[in-house]
Amino acid sequence: MAPTSSAPFIAVVGGGPAGLLAAQRLAEAGHRVTVFEAQPTVGRKFLVAGHGGFNLTNAEPLPAFTQRYGARQTDFGRFLSHFTPTDLRQWLGSLGIDTFVGTSGRVFPVEAHKPAQVLRAWLQHLQTLGVQLRVRHRWLGFTPERALLLRDEASGQEFSVQPAATVLALGGASWAKTGSDGQWTSLLSSWGVALEPFAPSNCGAEVAWSEFFRTKVGRAPLKNIALECGGQTVRGELLLTDYGVEGTPVYALTPPLRAALQASEPARLYLNLKPDLTAEQLRHKLLAPATASPWPFTWKKPCAWARPSRRCCGSWPQLRRGPRRMRWRRCCSGCPFPSRGCGPWTKPFPRLEVWPGRKLMKI
Structure with missing residues (x-):
């Protein structure tokens, strides 16, 4: 139901998921809401990110889920208590979007629902609530009277509006082509608003692979x-790329890596290729009676390693020489391996060391 003309007018700056959900809640509370978005359409990052898997949330118990927020877990535990992952799935169901929980615990829409369909259903719901969308309207800051200063990008005309309240849902600085360019920080700083600097989050690790490994x-x-x-410790699947590693586990460990870098301390990232085996079990398998098979197969058979895992160990020449027992000792002592950095961080890694069951990335 659309709000009455006498209802308070609320402006939402930013048409991403946070801004759209804020607009929905405000409209449901009876306010007149207008969303101002600088891009030609709303939800652009939502659509682009959805092509990579479209996981919406995680179904793990709330106490464990809040721990993913690190030092802010107390604050986010309070936030999540108002809108839990279960609430999110129920809300999507009310829009006609069915979801399921994958083997990783992450929540996805069923295959029939693509990102564009989810966004379209959401926008239709906002329309029934009377929410107004103004795309290609860029926020320029505040007037001396503290009104919102905006520019219509289609006409170039600047104008101001004086809402009863304003919600700023401006996004980060991670994807400029979707509108997340972080340029809004200067607008708030000019008004004396203290801001935390942007920091890497949900990023992969850049590794200077050898030409042998890359090939x-x-x-x-x-x-x-x-x-x-x-x-x-985070379990999951890691993707080896020509520039380093990507995947949910390394994304989830961005905060402790970032904290170590900010403290100018070595940041060690351990990769365990066989997490279901103890060190003693792995040692027993590797020291099993040798066979006449070529060296890579002496690793493959006892440990059931797939080709990429064998290459992780087989790319170090120190591990390909001498009796098997000596190879195990060399693995335990670690082998230097150069790398460049982690995600968007510019501080280089002096080296990366490897074990058959674990890798150590030193920053």
Whole structure:
């Protein structure tokens, strides 16, 4: 139901998921709401990100879910109590979007629902609530009277509006082509608003692979691995790329890696290729009676390693020489391996060390 003309007018700046959900809640509370978005359409990052898998949330229990927010878990635990992952799935169901929980615990729409369909259903619901969308309207800051200063990008005309309240849902600085360019920080700083600097989040690790490794492995997944950093362990699938590694485990460990970098301390990221085996079990398999098979197969058979995992170990020449028992000792002592950096961070990694069951990335 659309609000009455006498209802308070609320402006929402930013047409991403946060801005659209704020507009929905405000409209449901009876306010007149207008969303101002600088891009030609709303939800652009939502649509682009959805092509990579379109996971919407995680179905794990709330106490465990809040721990993903690190030092802010107390605050986000309070936020999530108002809109839990279960609430999100129920809300999507009310829009006609069915969801399911994948093997990783992440929540996805059923295959029939694409990102554009989910966004279209949401926008139709906002329309029934009377929410007005003004695309190609860029926020320029505030007037001396503290009204919102906007520019219609189609006509170039600047104008101001004086809402009863304003919600700023401006996004980060991670994807400029979708509108997340972070340029709004200067507008708030000019009004004396204290801001936390942008920091890397949900990013991969750049590794200076050897030419041998890049040629033999290329782009390949490492399945059922575990990553550890700062006492946190995350299991999942890692993707080897020509520039480094990507995947949910390394994304989830961005905060402890970032914290170590900010403290100018070495940041160690451990990759366990066989997390279901203890070190002793792995040692027993590797020291099993040798066979006449070529060296790579002496690793493959006892440990059931897939080709990318074998290449991780086989790309170090120190591990391909001498008796098997000596190879195990060399693996345990670690082998230097150069790397460049992690995600958008510019601080280089002096080296990366590797074990058959674990890799150590030093920053």
